[in-house]
Amino acid sequence: MELSQRARLRAGDQGALGEVFDAHAQAVYAxxxxxLADWAAAEDVVSLTFLEAWRLRAKLHEGDDDLRPWVFGIATNVLRNTARAARRHRAAMARLAEREAVPDFADELVSRIDDGAQLAAARRALPALRRSEREVFRLCVWVGLDYASAAEALGVPVGTVRSRLSRARARLRALAENELHEPAKCREPAPATGQVRGGGFEAARSLQEETR
Incomplete structure (x- = not known):
């Protein structure tokens, strides 16, 4: 009898990892x-997510072949660690006697990607939510996971996902409305960096070579 993709991955089949990568890497990147509103950092998250998936393969529980909740649970943990590392870096930089101010073009970048003032306002308002609400919003609204899959990814009950998402939507709606009604600020267009969107997937794919 042919083994399922889940069983093959648990058994250490590198081909199964490649299939999971092909199926979910683009969604994890998005x-x-x-x-993060940072192309290079997003590519790093893709690489780390699938390296972690390979490392944790033996802990993958029995179930059907829908590995999306498991993959996005790992991606969420990677993003948490990325956020903690960024906070530590900012704290270290703040302790320096002399530091150079670096302009933050995150809002401009997200506005270009989402191509809408309302989505850009929501993106700016998102950090005001609790982390648990942000994670549920991203998984259910951005990724498109259903309540059960998001609950599996985060390790919480389905009812918790429902209540967190409801609170997140209500707060984001109010915060985004406030953003949109504030006087518009003139912004210079961001200079071209020559960076190609999603261009680092070849680097991310190299993780398959690392497991061989």
Whole structure:
């Protein structure tokens, strides 16, 4: 009898990892990009997510072949660690006697990607939510996971996902409305960097070579 993709991955089949990567890498990248508003950082999250998936393969529980909740649970943990590392870096930089101010073009970048003032306002308002609400919003709204899959990814009951998402939507709606009604600020267009969107997938794919 042919083994399922889940069983093959648990058994250490590198081909199964490649299939999971092909099926979900683009969605993980989009999830990370919307969260971080940084193309290079999003590509790093893709690589780390599938390296972690390979490392944790033996802990993958029995179930059907829908591995999306498991993959996005790992991606969410990677993003949490990325956020903690960024906070530590900012704290270290703040302790320096002399530091150079670096302009933050995150809002401009997200506005270009989402191509809408309302989505850009929501993206700016998102950090005001609790982390648990942000994670549920990203998984259900951005990634498109249903309540059960998001609950599996986060390790919480389905009812918790429902209540967190409801609170997140209500708060985001109010915060985004406030953003849109504030006087518009003139912004210079961001200079071209020559960076190609999603161009680092070849680097991310190299993780398959690392497991061989």
């Amino acid at each position: 999830y990370a990009l919307r969260t």
